[in-house]
Amino acid sequence: MAVSFDHRAIEKKWREKWEQNPININDGKKPKYYCLDMFPYPSGNGLHVGHWRGYVISDAWSRYKLMQGHYVIHPMGWDAFGLPAENYAIKNGVHPAISTASNVKNIKKQIQDIAAIYDWDMEVNTTDPEFFKWTQWIFVKMFKEGLAYEKEFPINWCPSCKTGLANEEVVNGRCERCGAEVTKKNLRQWMLKITKYADRLLEDLDTLDWPEKVKKMQTDWIGKSYGAEVDFGIEGRDEKITVYTTRPDTLYGATFMVLSPEHELAKSLATDETREAVENYIYEASMKSNVDRMQAKEKTGVFTGTYAINPINDQKVPIWLSDYVLADYGTGAIMCVPAHDDRDFEFAKKFGLPIVQVIAKDGVEIDPLEEAYTNAEGLVINSGEWNGMESSVLKKEAPDMIEKAGKGRRTVNYKLRDWVFSRQRYWGEPIPIIHCPHCGNVPVPEEELPLLLPEVESYQPTGTGESPLAAIDEWVNCKCPVCGADAKRETNTMPQWAGSSWYFLRYVDNHNDQELVSKEKADQYLPVDMYIGGVEHAVLHLLYSRFYTKFLYDIGAVGFEEPFHKLFNQGMITGKNGIKMSKSKGNVVSPDDLVNNYGCDSLRMYELFVGPPELDAEWDDRGIDGVNRFLRRFWTLATDSVEKNVPASKAMIKERHKLTYDVTTRLEAFSLNTVISAFMEHNNALMDIAKKEGGIDIETIEVFARLLAPFAPHIAEEVWERCGHDETIFHSEWPSYDEKLMADDSIEIPVQINGKTRAVINVAKDIDKDSAIAAGREAVSDRLAGTVVKEIYVPGKIINIVVK
RNA sequence: GCCGGCAUGUCGGAAUUGGCAGACGAGACAGACUCAAAAUCUGUUAUCCGCAAGGGUGUGUGGGUUCGAGUCCCACUGCCGGCACCA
Secondary structure, three states: OOOOOOHHHHHHHHHHHHHHOOOOOOOOOOOEEEEEEOOOOOOOOOOOHHHHHHHHHHHHHHHHHHHOOOEEEOOOEEOOOOHHHHHHHHHHOOOHHHHHHHHHHHHHHHHHOOOOOOOHHHOEEOOOHHHHHHHHHHHHHHHHOOOEEEEEEEEEEEOOOOEEEOHHHEEOOEEOOOOOEOEEEEEEEEEEOHHHHHHHHHHHHHHOEOOHHHHHHHHHHHOOEEEEEEEEEEOOOOOEEEEEEOOHHHHHHOOEEEEOOOOOOOHHHOOOOOHHHHHHHHHHHHHOOHHHHHHOOOOOOEEEEEEEEEOOOOEEEEEEEOOOOOOOOOOOEEEEOHHHOHHHHHHHHHHOOOOOOOEOEOOEOOOOOOOOOOOOOOEEOOOHHHOOOEHHHHHHHHHHHHHHOOOEEEEEEOOOOOEEOOEOOOOOOEOOEEEEOOOEEEEOOHHHOOOOOOOOOOOOOOOOOOOHHHHOHHHHEEEOOOOOOEEEEOOOEOOOHHHHOOHHHHHHHOOOOOOOOOHHHHHHHOOEEEEEEOHHHOOOHHHHHHHHHHHHHHOOOOOOOOOEEEEEEOOOEEOHHHOEOOOOOOOOOOHHHHHHHHOHHHHHHHHHHOOOOOOOEEOOHHHHHHHHHHHHHHHHHHHHHHHHOOOOOHHHHHHHHHHHHHHHHHHHOOOHHHHHHHHHHHHHHHHHHHHHHOOOOHHHHHHHHHHHOOOOHHHHHHHHHHOOOOOOHHHOOOOOOOHHHHOOOEEEEEEEEOOEEEEEEEEEOOOOHHHHHHHHHHHOHHHOOOOEEEEEEEOOOEEEEEEO
16 A cells, blocks of 8 residues: 655656756746855865755755746855865875865765755866966956055964965964964065955945844954044154054043054164163064964063153153054054053053043042043043043044144054965965066966966975975976066965855856856856855955955956855754864764665755754754654655545645745745744644545645755655656745635634633634633633733733733 | 853754744653564653642743733843954
8 A cells, every 4th residue: 555665766766857857947037046055175074964954955945946936056166276185295195186186076976965956067166277267367357456466574374384374364373274373474475455345345244135243243354443543743853653543532641652563663762771672672572473462461561762742732651662562453553541441551550651531430530540441431531622521522523623733634444454365385376477577576468377287296385485386497487478588487376265255256157268257147147146154254255255256346347246145154063062073073974874874855854954054053863763754754645645635625725825834934034944843743734634534635745745845855756746747846836825724713812810821712713802801701710819900812812811 | 351142841942023831853751563673653751749630830040121021121140153452
């Protein structure tokens, strides 16, 4: 009687059919929907169940959009430049291109197990010359626009990876990739002027449908602040020192000044008496690492012996040096208001410097202040003509007052720094620049791109700040494309972010050798409607991609400014006790056996059922039994019902509409775990009905299958076929629901006395207030003691009788 | 230190606008089937008192608003994430 459920046979059958007759077809009429996964690095370790999660989420969403009548762009590719392949090459002598290709092959096979509707004709690989030709082309364009420039300065240097790092790649003073302590190294670097886009990157966040958390992280990273620059004269000298402050309203309280030890005037401010101490201090500061500087328990500093003049009151204020002042933020010099800043307060206490309170705390001046009154707001005091003002008002007006008096100017500052873009490693895109002794830096002519990586004997990073490419004379030595003189190639390569900053533009036109992407295709298919990936790229990849897209918009290569309209960050799948899955921890769960034992559909369902998609979830293999049981019960119910072919009953129709409502609304809310719950709950209800009525009508089974199709595509397709359909379920419409058919004739209403439920009454759904209350009183009559003060009836929800 | 988020049974989690807390699943326990086990099916499963009917308590802690609070407000505790001397 019962048709046995053989997931292997069913999945194999449909995989082959979909291969022959793809279900996601572009007929040129359907609206497009671009659903993108963050493309993976093809690691030699393969995929674990955590990688699956994001891909299942995006595929279920893509299939839903497909059934809603969209042509879905759902591509996959490989972010294949980067250190692991290179480190593998160093260890084993295998060219990164070879190990990468074999990793891509393995992971592609694993990804195909998910049965996602990826369009493999769109596949891209960042290490493919056909692709990185355009990565280099973008760089050349940026160079021509003045956005890529060379600079020598002390950059973040990872001594383990032996390469420079961008600011975004330093986490708590450590290398984002390997965790080694980051040091400073003076290096000639290629930089990208991302700071030019700071305001646009900030303002356009408002236009994005992204998690607030990610927007906030980008906002904080860009770190825009408003304030003023104030020019302080130097006693006995013509020069000025300009400071940046966000609190110009506290200028009267500036009792000393501190310069970063790297400040250009630092050394020259020393007097004969202080010279030795000042030079020692500057030297010591230069030797400190980021981590040392961050973990400093106590402030250090040295008096230069020289005084500045506070322009607001002509007071002499001593100039000190201290490494708590950052050289590369603002002007590298600050005015210190110890009464209203913790750091200045600590410094003043330690070195016995004067403290002048200029904003009254709770309306009074406190003498002496026990601690700094920070983020001060209130009445301005000890401030000459400013006395009696509200600090919040003065804060807004002071910059203009200072500017009018010729003592400074209104200004803004950003925490965002330009992007250190060169890496001293082999396995990356060569930076297409030629250094000519006559012409300076000359870009490789666009028609000569891609500039390929040469073969090397040793992939070992040199550690000197040159990449391994520098050792290959025949590659390095070239002719200047402008004047023909002997010249040398740039030997640094690009960071891994270079390819990932724009790859999503390339999928839709991946073999175009004339343009990065054709205007027609870009207009037709881009930008990305839904982007799904982990939150770890909040300020790296996602910020860089926005910057690249804005640049490409500015040069007319694309017609939109923001690459990703909607962003969804899925949570991480961890091992037991929330420990991140890793080979070294030995807690990696591979999807391969699970697919084999339970089937792709079961694993897909469980990946979604494991918890809210945006939260981390601990993996527990046992849970997959639950969804597997559900699928098998549905299978049995469906195949039995097809055989019995019973007519639809009122209960079946009601259940069908309730299911459609629950699945659709929960799916729209991206509450994917509760979508799966809805399937289980309604399947249980249908099984009960089938027990009583001998089966379920075929239309209800069909609706169930259609709703299930984005999640468990194989079983849904098989059931659909058994219901008598020749064409794929994915070309059927997404079911709609009718709220009238969902509703019960009667409803249950709890009756409370003083907020405690004492009875539940069953009444007609459109009962009026008086009848409802009467029925409620009747139901709890034996408990009604005392005087009724109030009766509350919330239609269809609750009756509450308040008794005294 | 600053900024954000979270806290519900044994476990993962659910609960539209404040309206029966614990849906759905895992696990456990009991029963059916079986020589037996697995699988499957049926039932029970927040906690306390009670044979039961029934009643008390209960969403990190303490308070508040409300007829009514997991949900709103105030204070606190714990965990997670971001930034980290940004003047």
